[in-house]
Amino acid sequence: MSERLFDEKTLRQLDQLSLIANRVRAGVMKGERRSVRRGTSLEFADYRNYARGDDLRRVDWNVFARLERPFIKLFEEEEDLSVHVLIDASASMDFPREGEGEAAHHKFRFAQRVGAALAYIGLANGDNVAVTALYGAGLNVTWGAHRGRGRSLALLDYIAALKPAGNLDLVAALRDYAMRFSRPGLCLFISDLLAPNGWQDGITALQGIGHEVAIIHLLSPEEIDPPLVGDLQLVDVESGATADVTIDAPMRQMYVQRLLAWRDEITAHCRKRGIHYATVETGSPWETLIMSELRRLGVLR
Amino acid sequence: MSFLAPLGLLLSLLAVPIILLYMLRLRRREVQVSSTLLWRQLLQDREANAPWQRLRRNLLLLLQLLILAALVLALARPYSEVPTLTSGRTALLIDASASMNATDVQPNRFEAARRFALEIVDTLGDDDNVAIIRVAESAEVLENYTSDRTQLRAALERMTLSKGIPDWNAALTLAAAGAQGAEKFTILLLSDGGVPANLDLTLYGEVRHVPIGSSAQNVAISALATADDPVRGAQIYARLTNYGDQAADVIFSLNLDGTLHSAAPYQIAANSYLDLTMSELPAEFRRVEAQLTRPASSTLPDHLSIDDTAYAVYAPVIAGRTVVMTKGNAFLERGLAALNAWQVYRGDPDRGLPSERYDLYVFDGWLPTTLPDSNILIVNPPPDLPPNNLYSVGGMTNQTQIIRVLPDDPRTRYLRFNDVNVRVFRQIRAEWAETLVEAAGGALVLAGEFEGRRIAILPFNLLDSDLPLKIAYPILLANLTAWYKTPRALNLEGSAQIGQTVVIQPPPEADVVRVIRPDGAATTFRADQPLLIYAETLQTGIYSVDMYSGESLFRQEFFAVNLFSESESNIVPRAVQLGSGADAAAAEAPQEIGQREFWSLLALIGLAILALEWFIYHRRLGAPRLRGAAAGKFSRTARRP
Numbered sequence: 001m002s003e004r005l006f007d008e009k010t011l012r013q014l015d016q017l018s019l020i021a022n023r024v025r026a027g028v029m030k031g032e033r034r035s036v037r038r039g040t041s042l043e044f045a046d047y048r049n050y051a052r053g054d055d056l057r058r059v060d061w062n063v064f065a066r067l068e069r070p071f072i073k074l075f076e077e078e079e080d081l082s083v084h085v086l087i088d089a090s091a092s093m094d095f096p097r098e099g100e101g102e103a104a105h106h107k108f109r110f111a112q113r114v115g116a117a118l119a120y121i122g123l124a125n126g127d128n129v130a131v132t133a134l135y136g137a138g139l140n141v142t143w144g145a146h147r148g149r150g151r152s153l154a155l156l157d158y159i160a161a162l163k164p165a166g167n168l169d170l171v172a173a174l175r176d177y178a179m180r181f182s183r184p185g186l187c188l189f190i191s192d193l194l195a196p197n198g199w200q201d202g203i204t205a206l207q208g209i210g211h212e213v214a215i216i217h218l219l220s221p222e223e224i225d226p227p228l229v230g231d232l233q234l235v236d237v238e239s240g241a242t243a244d245v246t247i248d249a250p251m252r253q254m255y256v257q258r259l260l261a262w263r264d265e266i267t268a269h270c271r272k273r274g275i276h277y278a279t280v281e282t283g284s285p286w287e288t289l290i291m292s293e294l295r296r297l298g299v300l301r
Numbered sequence: 302m303s304f305l306a307p308l309g310l311l312l313s314l315l316a317v318p319i320i321l322l323y324m325l326r327l328r329r330r331e332v333q334v335s336s337t338l339l340w341r342q343l344l345q346d347r348e349a350n351a352p353w354q355r356l357r358r359n360l361l362l363l364l365q366l367l368i369l370a371a372l373v374l375a376l377a378r379p380y381s382e383v384p385t386l387t388s389g390r391t392a393l394l395i396d397a398s399a400s401m402n403a404t405d406v407q408p409n410r411f412e413a414a415r416r417f418a419l420e421i422v423d424t425l426g427d428d429d430n431v432a433i434i435r436v437a438e439s440a441e442v443l444e445n446y447t448s449d450r451t452q453l454r455a456a457l458e459r460m461t462l463s464k465g466i467p468d469w470n471a472a473l474t475l476a477a478a479g480a481q482g483a484e485k486f487t488i489l490l491l492s493d494g495g496v497p498a499n500l501d502l503t504l505y506g507e508v509r510h511v512p513i514g515s516s517a518q519n520v521a522i523s524a525l526a527t528a529d530d531p532v533r534g535a536q537i538y539a540r541l542t543n544y545g546d547q548a549a550d551v552i553f554s555l556n557l558d559g560t561l562h563s564a565a566p567y568q569i570a571a572n573s574y575l576d577l578t579m580s581e582l583p584a585e586f587r588r589v590e591a592q593l594t595r596p597a598s599s600t601l602p603d604h605l606s607i608d609d610t611a612y613a614v615y616a617p618v619i620a621g622r623t624v625v626m627t628k629g630n631a632f633l634e635r636g637l638a639a640l641n642a643w644q645v646y647r648g649d650p651d652r653g654l655p656s657e658r659y660d661l662y663v664f665d666g667w668l669p670t671t672l673p674d675s676n677i678l679i680v681n682p683p684p685d686l687p688p689n690n691l692y693s694v695g696g697m698t699n700q701t702q703i704i705r706v707l708p709d710d711p712r713t714r715y716l717r718f719n720d721v722n723v724r725v726f727r728q729i730r731a732e733w734a735e736t737l738v739e740a741a742g743g744a745l746v747l748a749g750e751f752e753g754r755r756i757a758i759l760p761f762n763l764l765d766s767d768l769p770l771k772i773a774y775p776i777l778l779a780n781l782t783a784w785y786k787t788p789r790a791l792n793l794e795g796s797a798q799i800g801q802t803v804v805i806q807p808p809p810e811a812d813v814v815r816v817i818r819p820d821g822a823a824t825t826f827r828a829d830q831p832l833l834i835y836a837e838t839l840q841t842g843i844y845s846v847d848m849y850s851g852e853s854l855f856r857q858e859f860f861a862v863n864l865f866s867e868s869e870s871n872i873v874p875r876a877v878q879l880g881s882g883a884d885a886a887a888a889e890a891p892q893e894i895g896q897r898e899f900w901s902l903l904a905l906i907g908l909a910i911l912a913l914e915w916f917i918y919h920r921r922l923g924a925p926r927l928r929g930a931a932a933g934k935f936s937r938t939a940r941r942p
Contacts, residue, residue, distance in 0.1 A: 095335035107335070194336035223335055233329035236337040243337040243344060244329055249920065251343075258343050 005116045005160055010287070014117055017290070018125040019083055019186055020301050043076040080147065082130070082185025083122035084211065086177065087115045087159075089133040089141075090168030092194045092238040096222045102283075105220040108164040110282040111190045114216060116159040117290050118188050121300065123152045130181060131155065133162045134191075137172040142181075167238050170195040174202025184210030188299070192218050193266065196239065200269060207273065214276035214299045217266065221283040224259060226252070302379050305427050305898070309377035316369055323362045364914040371907030375900040385424040385895025387431065389485030390446060392476035393418055396492035396513070397437040397460065398467035399799065399869040403493070403604040405516035411462040414491040414513050421489070422453045424895030432479055433457060436492070438465030438800025438839065440472035446479060450898075464607050465800035465839060466866050469496045473504065480505035494875030495868045510877040517873030518545035518601060520569060521608035522553075523865060525591050526795055527615040535615055537579040539591055543569035544871045550599045556590040557583060566596060587859055588843050589613040608870045612843045612861035613796055621786060624648045624655060627665035632769035633680065636778050637663070643782065661785055666762065676755040676785045681762040682727060691751065692758070695728030698742030707737045712748055712757075712780045721768050726761035734758065748781065757781050790814070790846060796861035797838055803860060805833040810855070811848040818844055838862045 006014070050059060050070035060073040093108040095101075115131060122129040123146070130144035143158045144151075170191065187206050193199055193215070206213050226247075228234075234243045245251065263279060270277035276297045280289050294300045304310065334340070387393075395418055401411040418433070425431060430446040433456045444456035473488070473496075480486040486506030490496070493514040524540035543549045548571050554564035562582070569575045593609040595601070603609065625634055626648040638645045648655050650667040662673050666681040671688050684694060701723040707713050718738050728742060734749035734756070748757040768774050790805050797803050807814050807828035814826045816835050819842025826833045828848070838844070841862050848856045864870065 092335040097333065192335065194338050196336075196338055220335070226334070228332060228334075231329045233331045234337050234340055235331055235333045237333050237335060239337075241337055241341075242331075243340045245340055245344065254343055254346070255339065258339055258346070262339060262342075 005113050005156055006120075010117075011120065013287075014120050014290070015124050017121045017295075017300050019081065019118070019122055019127060020298060044073065045076045046074045047071045048074060081122070081125075081127040082145065082183045083119070083127045084177075084181060084185055084187040085115045085119045085122075085129065085131045086174070086187065086189045086191075087111050087131070087133050087162065088168065088170070088189075088191030088193075089135050089162060089164045089166075090170075090195075090238055091164055091166055092168075092192055092236075093218075094164040095237060096220055097237070101220065101222040105222060105282045107192055107218050107220050107282050108162075110218055110280070110286055111216075112159050112162060113286045114218075114280075114289060115188070115190050116156055117286075118294075118300075119155050119159070120152050123147070123155060124149050128183075128185070129155070131159060132177060132181075134168060134170070134173040134177070135166055136168050137176040139166075140173060140177055140180075145181075168195065169197055170199035171197055171202040171205075174199065175205045178202075178205040178209050178211075182209050185212070186299075187211040187213045188216065189213060190216045190218065192223075194238075196241075203273070203275060207275075212276075214294075214297065215266075215270060215278070216289070216294075217263075217277065217279045218282055219279070221281055224281065225256060228252075302381050303896075305378035305380060305896070307377055310373060312376060313369065313373045315373075316366055319365055319369065320362070323365075361914060361918060364910055364917070368907050368910045368914065371903050371910060375903035375907065378898055378900050379903070380896040380898045382894050383424050383897045385421065385426075387421055387487055387489060388426055388429050388895065389487065390430045390479060390483035391421075391487045391489055392432050392434060392479050393421065394434045394436050394472055394476055394488060394490045394492070395457075395460065396467055396490070396495075397435050397463050398495070399464045399607055399864050399866065400493055400495060400605065400872045401462060401513070402464065402607055403514060403516075403519070403872045404606075405514055405518070405602070405604040405872070409462070410493055410513045414511075415457055415460065417491055417511060417513070418457050419454065421895075422450050422457065424897045425450055425453070426894070426896045429895075430483075432476075433460070434472055434475055435460050436467045436469065436472040437463035438468060440468050440475050442475060463800075463839060464841065464864065466798060466864075466869055467492075467495065470500055470502070473500060473502050477502065477504050490877055492877065493872060494877055495871075496877045497868070498878040508877070512874045512876070514872060514874040516545075516602070516604055517871070518547070518549075518603065519543075519605045519608070519870060519872045520545070520549045520551055520593055520603055521605070521864075521870040522591055522593055522611035523574065523608070523867065523870060525589065525611035525613045525861075525863065525865075527589060527613050529615075529617040533580050534584070535580075535582045535586070535617065537582065537589060537591075537613065537615075539577045539579070539611070540574050541567065541569055541577065541593065542574040542867075542870065543571060544873065545601070546571045547601060549601055549603075550596050552594045552596055553577065554592050554594065555579060556592070557586040558588050559590075587615055589615060589861075590843070605870065605872050607841060608864045610841065611796075611863050611865070612841060613863075614843060614859040614861050616858070621660035622646065623661035623663060624659045625663040625665065626650050626654070626667055626669075627663070628667070630665045630680075630763060632763050632774075633663060633665055636769065636774060637782075639775065640779060640782050672752075672754065674754070677757075678781065678785075679756065679758045682729065682758060682760055684727070689752070691756070692729045692731035692734070692747075695730065695743070697725045698728055699725045700740065700742030701726065701745070702741045703745070704739045704741055707735060707739075710735075710737065712784050713737050714780055715776050716773055716780065718745070718773055721766065721771050721773050723761050723766040723768070725765060729758060729760045731758070746777070748784070755785055757784075790848060790856070791858050791860050793860050796863045796865070798866065799838060799841060799862055799864055800836075801838055801862075802834050802836045803838060803844075805835055805846060806831065807833060807848060808856070810850045812851060813849040815847045815849065816844055817847065818842070 050072050054072050058072050059070045063071050093111060095107055096105055119129050119131050126147060128145045128147050130142055132140050132142040134140050143155065203213055228247045231246045234245055267277060276299055278293050278297055395414050397411060401414065403410050406413045422431065425448060427448065430448055431453055432446045433443040433453060435441045435443050443460055444453055447453065476488045488504065488506060488508045490510045491513060520541065520543050522539060523542040526538045528536045528538065541551060541553060549569050550566060551569060552564055552566050555562045567575055589612065591611045595603060621643050623637060623643045624646045625637065627633060628650060634645060634647065637643050654669050654673060659675060661676050661678065663678045666683060668683055668687055686694060703718045706716055706718055723745065726745060729744060729747065731747060733751045734747040736744040737748055738746040746759055763769050790807055792804060792806060805814055811828040814828050814833055815823050817823045819840050824837060841864060843859050843861050846858045847854050
């Protein structure tokens with residue numbers, strides 16, 4: 001993956017976007033985002049009645065002089081947003097492999113682009129960005145967290161160098177991540193969700209420590225309508241597990257139905273848990289995802 | 302059920318490679334996919350109806366084995382034993398004559414016979430040989446002794462129905478020839494009867510007769526003829542025969558030269574006939590067509606239609622005019638007058654030739670200064686030189702011993718001069734003439750063509766001989782008369798029967814003779830032979846014989862062809878009697894054992910299963926496509942509104 005992920009033009013387009021977190025989390029450092037907390041910035045927010053114990057320095061004396069009642073002057077708090085970009089780096093993302101499908105449909109490459117774009121938007125907006133490739137509990141590789149546009153080149157180089165490998169237990173990897181990075185923020189999880197042991201518990205762990213989670217679900221066209229026919233032994237590239245399947249027209253039909261049902265299950269789960277969920281075919285241009293799909297979801301502005 | 306080729310069953314071993322190939326096919330091809338997660342879920346779904354799925358997976362194998370079984374069974378040529386009429390060597394004689402056109406069995410007797418024959422062929426044993434002989438106006442071997450059912454069937458299919466009168470003698474002779482060297486020989490007649498009992502044949506083997514036909518109901522015109530009566534003019538005779546056993550009402554209509562002349566109803570009693578005579582006919586007509594129809598009220602069927610129409614040709618004899626230039630010779634005048642062909646007039650040599658034209662001039666002891674432009678008979682020529690240097694005159698001679706009569710000439714037919722005595726005669730020589738009767742002293746009767754005339758010379762005085770008293774005299778006159786008169790090209794009394802050959806005697810001036818059949822088809826002969834034989838008389842109707850000299854049609858004669866056969870019109874099914882007088886065995890009940898093969902049915906079943914297998918195979922394997930209907934659905938429907 002030595003080729004560059006983006007050209008200049010795309011980067012300039014990305015500059016105009018910024019990430020949104022509906023429920024803004026308390027930042028650690030002064031940032032460029034308004035916090036739910038009233039704080040110490042220069043921007044006036046509101047008044048409230050004086051209560052015993054309040055700092056007398058915050059009483060608005062001009063109002064006191066006019067009304068003879070003490071009011072406390074509140075100011076906006078501005079803080080940074082913690083952005084977590086999680087990229088599923090399991091072997092199943094390394095698909096379709098060379099010679100087995102169109103290279104343009106490669107899922108991990110697509111994930112790299114989307115992840116890099118989102119992380120770049122975060123950096124450009126002064127957010128605290130961490131990018132993690134999920135390889136498993138204890139094996140995750142994380143870049144950051146870093147702030148500032150100046151880091152963007154390093155970010156792109158880092159993401160471009162990632163390679164998918166190995167058998168990944170998504171739940172364990174996500175739990176591990178939740179434990180290590182406990183500062184809540186916007187968590188953007190890019191995966192194909194093809195995990196035999198599920199992933200829902202991992203996401204619950206992330207939400208448990210206060211993350212706002214968005215799942216970007218990637219599938220290649222070869223997975224949506226597999227160009228397979230005949231008596232086959234299907235080999236899972238990730239686990240090596242096999243399945244003997246005789247694929248004929250009705251079987252293909254059933255597969256498609258199964259796939260759509262699976263997606264509907266995920267959609268329902270996410271809606272219930274307040275998770276942003278976007279499905280993407282890697283055959284469609286990834287810019288569309290960034291420019292329109294995620295904006296529609298309310299993740300980007 | 303038994304098999305004719307049981308070795309074919311060995312081919313069922315092919316099932317082994319099929320099963321082996323099938324097992325090999327089940328060693329699945331490995332394909333890497335990103336995840337088997339969804340496929341596994343899918344397989345769990347399908348576990349629910351697993352038995353059906355297992356069957357479904359093996360359905361193609363099952364079908365293939367069924368196809369193999371059907372084809373192997375077909376190749377083994379299974380047969381079932383059925384009772385049949387024939388075994389060993391059989392000559393199958395199928396009557397295709399006129400009476401087989403009868404429609405008392407549907408669609409007609411001939412088709413019924415053909416169906417019967419096909420049935421026999423179908424149940425033919427493997428070692429049985431059958432020849433098919435079509436009996437019509439000629440007997441024809443359609444297929445010689447063979448056990449090849451396909452060929453036999455084809456021969457039966459191409460067999461056609463005729464309207465002729467069957468030649469049983471030839472057919473049975475042909476059939477009998479097959480008996481040589483055969484262990485068991487049968488002649489099987491598929492006929493409605495009508496085999497003449499007086500056939501002089503020795504038949505070997507067994508003769509069996511399958512009677513065909515059920516009814517005798519038929520009314521026919523069994524005769525139609527024209528006659529020329531000197532008093533009443535043209536007359537037409539017709540005989541209507543009812544062969545049925547119920548009285549029949551008919552309408553008899555007569556067409557003359559294509560226009561309806563008369564139509565009248567008649568009733569004919571059962572098994573009898575009615576003779577009709579039609580006179581008061583128009584002065585001139587040539588073609589006669591008579592037709593029998595049923596009145597609309599009649600419910601009686603008429604099973605044979607080809608004898609309901611009859612044809613005749615009216616050709617009156619036109620008498621020639623002759624003048625006898627004589628000073629008195631009763632023998633000549635009477636002799637000529639006795640021939641109906643001539644109207645005889647007498648002329649006086651002293652007053653010269655009469656001015657009107659005659660067809661024949663007879664000069665007795667006298668000659669005109671110039672020859673008339675007609676045929677001439679010269680009797681007792683005068684001693685002076687004849688006009689036009691007709692002949693050279695010699696002296697009188699009494700050497701009258703007859704040396705010879707010219708043989709093989711129509712003018713000397715039946716002519717015997719042995720007992721004729723001539724006292725003296727004049728010696729006459731003519732280059733153009735043939736000597737019909739030669740005496741020691743020279744020609745006694747000469748005849749030939751001179752400058753377009755036909756001239757005969759008797760160079761002696763009839764009174765100097767006893768010729769007029771002898772039988773040779775009328776014969777000679779009649780022969781010469783026939784020679785003088787233009788002969789008809791057709792020498793046919795009445796009408797010809799179907800299949801009869803017609804002899805055409807083209808006149809010398811004819812170059813081309815064309816015979817046109819009733820349906821308009823023409824046969825052209827080059828008239829370079831004295832007799833032309835025309836045999837294509839297989840239709841009833843009026844045939845036209847057109848004679849051409851160069852390009853121009855100079856004469857046209859007609860002849861009629863009719864069925865007119867009692868044995869064919871009488872369609873009552875009869876038993877067959879053969880030469881010995883013994884009846885042929887009736888072959889109603891099949892006695893022999895035949896083999897009916899049904900491999901074609903099995904092959905058909907195999908084909909049907911093959912089609913089914915093909916259908917199932919293609920239904921199961923939809924053509925693989927990368928971006929089908931499902932692609933795009935995945936992300937599109939997942940969008941939130």
